[in-house]
Amino acid sequence: MTLDDPQGQRGEASSPRSSPVMSFDDARALQILVAEHSSLASARALAYNEAFTRVGMFLSFLSMSFVALALIAQATSFADPFLGITAIVLAFDLTVGLITLGRVLGTTSDDLIAVHGMARVRHGYLEIAPFMEPYFTTGTSDDLAGVMRTYRAPEGGVRAVVYALTTSTGMMAIIVALVGGVLGGVLSLIVGLGPGLAFGLGAASAIAVFGALGVGAGAYFRRDQASLDVRFPSSPTASAPTGQADASST
Helix, strand or coil, X not given: CCCCCCHHHHHHHHCCCCCCCCCCCCXXXXXXXXXHHHHHHHHHHHHHHHHHHHHHHHHHHHHHHHHHHHHHHHHHCCCHHHHHHHXXXXXXXXXXXXXXXXXXXXXXXXXXXXXXXXXXXXXXXXXXXHHHHHHCCCCCCCCHHHHHHHHCCCCCXXXXXXXXXXXXXXXXXXXXXXXXXXXXXXXXXXXCCCHHHHHHXXXXXXXXXXXXXXXXXXXXXXXXXXXXXXXXXXXXXXXXXXXXXXXXXX
16 A cells, blocks of 8 residues: 555545435335335234234143143142132233233334335335326325225224224233133132122123223324324325224234
8 A cells, every 4th residue: 555545545446435316216216115115014024923922822821821720620629729829820810911912012013113114115106106006005105094094994883893802902902801800700709709799790800901901002002103203194085094093903
């Protein structure tokens, strides 16, 4: 290396910097959008896989705990210690269920962010090729209407409630509520209440837990949907449905 030809100048001369992408006329713009779209699709797949894995782990844990209780029942002949052990096991099940439900809610948030980003990318595709708009079946605007168009969730009423219950979040809420109800019934038996009253308190506990989980999940979804950063809103004549606060994909 000489003073007239420093190493830094030789490197710059041999590999000149590329000019920045300034418009969609540059083919690199489309490549960037495709790369972003693929990354978001992978993020959605990971969110789905984690939700299903967490739910499967919880169901396995719950099944094994019931098998253990059956063995304990045979060993104790349903004597007094059995109710105490059952209450402890159900308390663990309820705790694990609440934790699992919390993570499933987190995956729905991750999925919403990915769908929001993909809607924004599709809007970029339409800017490149506006004539292709009739071929898109999912949202191309990044507001709530465009994002929820991808989920195709019912807009309200009984159908929306049924749809919410069929999601992973809804199923987990039902199972956790039932575990809470059984725990409430067992605790009622422990304090000396009769079977009929214990059953009623258990059912009331299940309904109360399910209601609390539903309200909490609804508030969680509304907060996530309200936090969307809108840059390409739907046109006033767009036919995309307005999403519901309790709609989720997983």
